[in-house]
Amino acid sequence: MATEQQQFQLLEEDELSVKLIDAQYALKDTRGQKNAKSLVVLVNGIELAGKGEAVKQLREWVDPRYLRVKADRPQPLIETQTFWQPYARFIPAEGQIMVLFGNWYTDLLSTAMHVTSPMDESMFDDYVEHMRAFEQDLKNNHVDVVKVWFDLSWKSLQKRLDDIDPSEMHWHRLHGLDWRSRKQYDAIQRLRQRFSKDWVIIDGEDETQRDQQFAQTILAALEHCPEHPNKGSKKWQQAAIPEALHQPSREQADQATYKDELKKLTRQVANAMRMDRRNVVIVFEGMDAAGKGGAIKRIVKKLDPREYEIHTIGAPEKYELRRPYLWRFWTKLQPEDKIIIFDRSWYGRVLVERIEGFASTAEWQRAYDEINRFEYDLSQAQTVIIKFWLTISKEEQAERFKAREQTPHKRFKITDEDWRNRDRWEDYLQAAVDMFECTSTKVAPWHVIATDDKNSARLEIMKTILKQLGGA
Amino acid sequence: MATEQQQFQLLEEDELSVKLIDAQYALKDTRGQKNAKSLVVLVNGIELAGKGEAVKQLREWVDPRYLRVKADRPQPLIETQTFWQPYARFIPAEGQIMVLFGNWYTDLLSTAMHVTSPMDESMFDDYVEHMRAFEQDLKNNHVDVVKVWFDLSWKSLQKRLDDIDPSEMHWHRLHGLDWRSRKQYDAIQRLRQRFSKDWVIIDGEDETQRDQQFAQTILAALEHCPEHPNKGSKKWQQAAIPEALHQPSREQADQATYKDELKKLTRQVANAMRMDRRNVVIVFEGMDAAGKGGAIKRIVKKLDPREYEIHTIGAPEKYELRRPYLWRFWTKLQPEDKIIIFDRSWYGRVLVERIEGFASTAEWQRAYDEINRFEYDLSQAQTVIIKFWLTISKEEQAERFKAREQTPHKRFKITDEDWRNRDRWEDYLQAAVDMFECTSTKVAPWHVIATDDKNSARLEIMKTILKQLGGA
Numbered sequence: 001m002a003t004e005q006q007q008f009q010l011l012e013e014d015e016l017s018v019k020l021i022d023a024q025y026a027l028k029d030t031r032g033q034k035n036a037k038s039l040v041v042l043v044n045g046i047e048l049a050g051k052g053e054a055v056k057q058l059r060e061w062v063d064p065r066y067l068r069v070k071a072d073r074p075q076p077l078i079e080t081q082t083f084w085q086p087y088a089r090f091i092p093a094e095g096q097i098m099v100l101f102g103n104w105y106t107d108l109l110s111t112a113m114h115v116t117s118p119m120d121e122s123m124f125d126d127y128v129e130h131m132r133a134f135e136q137d138l139k140n141n142h143v144d145v146v147k148v149w150f151d152l153s154w155k156s157l158q159k160r161l162d163d164i165d166p167s168e169m170h171w172h173r174l175h176g177l178d179w180r181s182r183k184q185y186d187a188i189q190r191l192r193q194r195f196s197k198d199w200v201i202i203d204g205e206d207e208t209q210r211d212q213q214f215a216q217t218i219l220a221a222l223e224h225c226p227e228h229p230n231k232g233s234k235k236w237q238q239a240a241i242p243e244a245l246h247q248p249s250r251e252q253a254d255q256a257t258y259k260d261e262l263k264k265l266t267r268q269v270a271n272a273m274r275m276d277r278r279n280v281v282i283v284f285e286g287m288d289a290a291g292k293g294g295a296i297k298r299i300v301k302k303l304d305p306r307e308y309e310i311h312t313i314g315a316p317e318k319y320e321l322r323r324p325y326l327w328r329f330w331t332k333l334q335p336e337d338k339i340i341i342f343d344r345s346w347y348g349r350v351l352v353e354r355i356e357g358f359a360s361t362a363e364w365q366r367a368y369d370e371i372n373r374f375e376y377d378l379s380q381a382q383t384v385i386i387k388f389w390l391t392i393s394k395e396e397q398a399e400r401f402k403a404r405e406q407t408p409h410k411r412f413k414i415t416d417e418d419w420r421n422r423d424r425w426e427d428y429l430q431a432a433v434d435m436f437e438c439t440s441t442k443v444a445p446w447h448v449i450a451t452d453d454k455n456s457a458r459l460e461i462m463k464t465i466l467k468q469l470g471g472a
Numbered sequence: 473m474a475t476e477q478q479q480f481q482l483l484e485e486d487e488l489s490v491k492l493i494d495a496q497y498a499l500k501d502t503r504g505q506k507n508a509k510s511l512v513v514l515v516n517g518i519e520l521a522g523k524g525e526a527v528k529q530l531r532e533w534v535d536p537r538y539l540r541v542k543a544d545r546p547q548p549l550i551e552t553q554t555f556w557q558p559y560a561r562f563i564p565a566e567g568q569i570m571v572l573f574g575n576w577y578t579d580l581l582s583t584a585m586h587v588t589s590p591m592d593e594s595m596f597d598d599y600v601e602h603m604r605a606f607e608q609d610l611k612n613n614h615v616d617v618v619k620v621w622f623d624l625s626w627k628s629l630q631k632r633l634d635d636i637d638p639s640e641m642h643w644h645r646l647h648g649l650d651w652r653s654r655k656q657y658d659a660i661q662r663l664r665q666r667f668s669k670d671w672v673i674i675d676g677e678d679e680t681q682r683d684q685q686f687a688q689t690i691l692a693a694l695e696h697c698p699e700h701p702n703k704g705s706k707k708w709q710q711a712a713i714p715e716a717l718h719q720p721s722r723e724q725a726d727q728a729t730y731k732d733e734l735k736k737l738t739r740q741v742a743n744a745m746r747m748d749r750r751n752v753v754i755v756f757e758g759m760d761a762a763g764k765g766g767a768i769k770r771i772v773k774k775l776d777p778r779e780y781e782i783h784t785i786g787a788p789e790k791y792e793l794r795r796p797y798l799w800r801f802w803t804k805l806q807p808e809d810k811i812i813i814f815d816r817s818w819y820g821r822v823l824v825e826r827i828e829g830f831a832s833t834a835e836w837q838r839a840y841d842e843i844n845r846f847e848y849d850l851s852q853a854q855t856v857i858i859k860f861w862l863t864i865s866k867e868e869q870a871e872r873f874k875a876r877e878q879t880p881h882k883r884f885k886i887t888d889e890d891w892r893n894r895d896r897w898e899d900y901l902q903a904a905v906d907m908f909e910c911t912s913t914k915v916a917p918w919h920v921i922a923t924d925d926k927n928s929a930r931l932e933i934m935k936t937i938l939k940q941l942g943g944a
Contacts, residue, residue, distance in 0.1 A: 017881030025884075052776045060769060063884050064784045064815070071778040101777050165739070165774075267637070297532060302637075304524045305573050306543040312536045319791050343536070409489030412497075412535050 008216050010208070016215055017061040023222035024066045024097070031095040031322065035225040037142045038092040038323075041218060043101040044109070045150030046188070047179050048160040049204030054150065054214040055099055061215055068092070072102035074110035080279075081335040082377040083107065083127065084134055088330035093322035094142055097222075104131055105147070105195070112191055113177060113184065125194060130377070132196045137370045141324030142228065146221045148214060149192060152204040154185055232361030239437040241429050248391045248450035258455050262298065265462035270302035272469040273339050279383040280338070282465070283345045286390030287428065288418045289400040291451045292343050295390070295461050299341065308339035313348065325349055325359075325367065326374055333378065346371055350435050355427045368438035379443035386468045388461060389432055389448045394425055396452045480688050482680070488687055489533040495694035496538045496569065503567040503794065507697040509614045510564040510795075513690060515573040516581070517622030518660070519651050520632040521676030526622065526686040527571055533687055540564070544574035546582035552751075553807040554849040555579065555599065556606055560802035565794035566614060569694075576603055577619070577667070584663055585649060585656065597666060602849070604668045609842045613796030614700065618693045620686060621664060624676040626657055704833030711909040713901050720863045720922035730927050734770065737934035742774035744941040745811050751855040752810070754937065755817045758862030759900065760890045761872040763923045764815050767862070767933050771813065780811035785820065797821055797831075797839065798846055805850065818843055822907050827899045840910035851915035858940045860933060861904055861920045866897055868924045 011019070030036045045051050055069060070090050077083055083104040092098040108127050112119040119127075135145045152160075157179060177184055202213045253261075273280045282299065284292040300308055311332055320328045329346045349367040353359035359367070375385050392400075401422070404414040421428065440446045447464045451457035483491070502508045517523050527541060542562050549555055555576040564570040580599050584591040591599075607617045624632075633651060649656055674685045725733075745752045754771065756764040772780055783804055792800045801818045821839040825831035831839070847857050864872075873894070876886040893900065912918045919936050923929035 014879070014881045018883075021881065021884045052778070055777050056769075056772065059782075061881070064765070064782070065786050069777055069782070071776075071781070073778055293536070297528075300528065304543075305527050305541055306524070306545060309543070310531075310536070310541070314537050317791070319789070407486070409486045409493065409533070411490075412493045 008213055010212050011216070013061070016212065016219070020058075020062045020215060020219055020222070023219055024063055027097070027222050027225065028066060028095040030225055034227045036094040036228075036322075037144050037225055038094050039097045039144045039146065039218070039221055040092065040138065041097070041099045041221075042103045042105060042145065042147045043099060043150070044103070044105050044148070044192075045202070046152040046157060046185075046204065047177075048157055048164070049150035049152035049202075050207065050210050051101065051150045051204075053207065054202070054211050055101055057211040058099075058215050058218065066095075067097045067099065069099040069101060072106075074102060074106040076114065077107050077111045077127075080382045082381045083131060084330065084377070085333070085335060085381075088327065091138070091143055091323060091327055091330075093319060095322075097218075104134075109188060109191060113188060121194070124191060128195055130373075132198075133373055134377075137326075137373065138324060140366055140370075141326075143324055144221055144224075146217060147195075147199045148217060149195075149199050149201050150204045150210070150214075151201055154182065156205055157185065228360075228362075230360035230362045232365045236361075236365055238430055239433040241426075241433050244450070245391055245429050245433065245448070248393055248452055250393070250450070250452040251456055252453045253455035253459055255455075258459070261459060262455075262462070265459060265466070266298055266301050269299060269462050269465050272466055274303070274307060276384065276469050277382070279335070280340070280469070281333070281378065281383055281385045282339075282341045283347070283385065283387040284341070284343055284390065285345060285347050285351065285388070285432075286449075286451070287392050287397060288421055289397050289404065289413075290390035290392040291454050291457060292390055294454065295388070295458060296341055296343055298458055298462070299465070303339070308341060309337050310341045310343060313342060313344040325363070326370060329374070333383075335381070346374070347435060347439075350438075351428065351431050352421075354431050355424055368435075371439055372441055375439075375441065375444040384468060385444040386465055387444055387446050388464070389436070389446055390451045390457065391432075391448055392451050394422075397422065480685055482684050483688070485533070488684065488691070492530075492534045492687060492691055492694070495691055496535055499569070499694050499697065500538060500567040502697055506699045508566040508700075508794075509616050509697055510566050511569045511616045511618065511690070511693055512564065512610065513569070513571045513693075514575045514577060514617065514619045515571060515622070516575070516577050516620070516664075517674075518624040518629060518657075518676070519649075520629055520636070521622035521624035521674075522679065522682050523573065523622045523676075525679065526674070526683050527573055529683040530571075530687050530690065539569045539571065541571040541573060544578075546574060546578040548586065549579050549583045549599075552854045554853045555603060556802065556849070557805070557807060557853070560799065563610070563615060563795060563799055563802075565791060567794075569690075576606075581660060581663060585660060593666070596663065600667055602845075604670075605845055606849075609798075609845065610796060612838055612842075613798075615796055616693055616696075618689060619667075619671045620689060621667075621671050621673050622676045622682070622686075623673055626654065628677055629657065700834075702832035702834045704837045708833075708837055710902055711905040713898075713905050716922070717863055717901050717905065717920070720865055720924055722865070722922070722924040723928055724925045725927035725931055727927075730931070733931060734927075734934070737931060737938070738770055738773050741771060741934050741937050744938055746775070746779060748856065748941050749854070751807070751812070752941070753805070753850065753855055753857045754811075754813045755819070755857065755859040756813070756815055756862065757817060757819050757823065757860070757904075758921075758923070759864050759869060760893055761869050761876065761885075762862035762864040763926055763929060764862055766926060767860070767930060768813055768815055770930055770934070771937070775811070780813060781809050782813045782815060785814060785816040797835070798842060801846070805855075807853070818846070819907060819911075822910075823900065823903050824893075826903050827896055840907075843911055844913055847911075847913065847916040856940060857916040858937055859916055859918050860936070861908070861918055862923045862929065863904075863920055864923050866894075869894065 027037070027039065043051050043055060055071075059067060059069065068090075072086075075086060086107075087100060087103060090098055090100060108124070108131070112124050135147075138145055161179060177188070179185065200213075200217050202210055202217075204210050284295065286292055296310060300310070316328060326346055333340065349359055349371070350364050354364040379385060401414055401418060404410040436446045436448070447461075449457050449460050449464075499509070499511065515523050515527060527543075531539060531541065540562075544558075547558060558579075559572060559575060562570055562572060580596070580603070584596050607619075610617055629651060649660070651657065672685075672689050674682055674689075676682050756768065758764055768782060772782070788800060798818055805812065821831055821843070822836050826836040850857060873886055873890060876882040908918045908920070919933075921929050921932050921936075
């Protein structure tokens, strides 16, 4: 964090206020435009450096209807949730400003400073690196991030502690930190030096300077709303489509033993998921009519509905479109949900949205890495991710489409859109193989299942889950 | 719960499925229409009666994209949160269906059956009565509620416990209940007899009957979408406007002592709110330019932003309009938030929405009772509610409007709309006094503050808060 302290001029308060309000309104007006954005402000720093006062002063200068402040006490980072999970739902929609006073850095520092089990430096650096990557993903998805560190010298801090009203004292024992301890002060200063270089450092010594510098930092961020790039990479190279996807296996399960085997596997899978100490996320993607619904039905057969959640993903709602693409999945993944199944998923970005042009080339090409980071974070937070691509031959699909059309209660499953998608068969295959190429990671590999024979497909899915859970 | 078991005919599975899907689509199409509604299904009953199977079967008959199932383990009712708080965010938007497998009744039964401190019957009845009233409010606000009890005889339950796979056993120890205990079985049956009479009871004995009766119950609810009444009550009587509102006091605070007194009160108020074991909700309503913002600024002056949250309420967003009017406030009130201040509030329903016709007569007239129940529930959940109406003379308002227009950084605070509102001065006064009349309750009385002299108004607000917190 070696940034030079920003140079700035004090403005007349009224002038600053007018500028801030104008900038807020301009930000609101970006909604739905090519330069749409929202702003997240992460506020951190030394106790008594005046973070609270600066935020309150900002609130008085702006139109408070369009500035939300979310202030939480630090929660130590825990093994079973990603650092962004507690904050995902506060990520603002385009046009909005959210001040997160209490954020992933507060949690990180609180954890790192833990008296009995402090974090080692390489782990700290690793977190900082992941946080920076997450913020870059936010920025690429129209959420600008400004990080502000309110600093205060040791001497001034001690002076302020001397002067403080005893009734306010308990605030300054937050994080379990003792601000009278020089050792702790130095430790926290050493740690924040390891932050990335894109922090704005505000000296809390002088009130007026402090409030102005903070407000002007926000102002500068608000006023910077460039158009989003939408060109793809020139280096983009499509993967080759393997023959097995053109002509998926039609190998048939043994009819004689199928029922018994499925029954046994269903029970084993239910137990393996239930007993695993980790959360389980299962993702189904695939060609229309490839049997996603039927597979899911078997997976949950021996589970009680209180043990799992199924998300059937369709087109995003308007309020979801105003946020980063992954936002609606971030907020669906709660650490307390043990087993979650996605009938279609975040991979929509690189499948239907790529093919139909709902995402720009830059957006879908960027999405592979975003998704990999997302899945990596989940995997680090004690979550197994099992991803299936169900593949089918074009002939078999035609037969199933026709059968659906002739079955009244299945008719809703088949629309003109499905026939249109079928016309883009090759595009979907291409998108699928590019997806395998880019997102088959160590923590979350793809499993391609041929489903022309539904029975063998179901057995294979069950066996794959067992294997991934280490149970077979 | 003396309802007769519903008579019904078994339908062909395919026919039932088609009907359900058609009804789902019809429900979706009600969005924004005069018969708009959503559906909440509360699923409860005896363990092993087949709740889970029936829900799973329903999911297979319908279009699963438009049926969400939220299944939670029971959480005992706790003193510091209302029974609806854990579920408020799952209340579906118009056109949607939500099955709450795990809901306020699950929590109530779990609490009532608590082994070491069972709930007495009058308290149980009281809860049931409040739940019924809450559900009625949901229904009036376009959220239909269907309550289903899956029943099973003692004998069948024991038989099923004999046959169960041991790995599934832990589900049936939920609520800390022992389903092998006849005494507990009888106790739960006695309790559920005390539920209101609008439950559908499904006999879990026969699987086919059970699944069909459940699905047909949902079907009937989906198919019943009458237009919402919007006529007001003939009995509605306006309250008289007291002279003090036409000519608010202009009594001035003592300039010599004002600053010191305010400083002292600011500190006292901060400490009183901080130290109160209850949560504190402060509501500001009043005429434009009556000084809500200035008052709030003083209340939070000695607090750290981590100690409070301010909600500045404007027009609802689209996704909020598709839910009960109070929904956006239910979801803003989290038990963990210690101090919450509303700059405008849920009273918009009976103020601006009444006057501008955004709410129908039936809607705003009904809102008084809905709000009273809402505030009563909060007060029972350890929350103090302090409500201020800031009143101002018409002349003083005109002066402040003009001053705002001439101050660049205050210009955003004054729009044509404010001048239009001013033209409806009498309507606002009438709406205000009707509001005092109907919503000044024992747990949440209104405090009317004359603000022509801002200083005396601020002192009075501070003193009122102290008094309400029992600190003066």
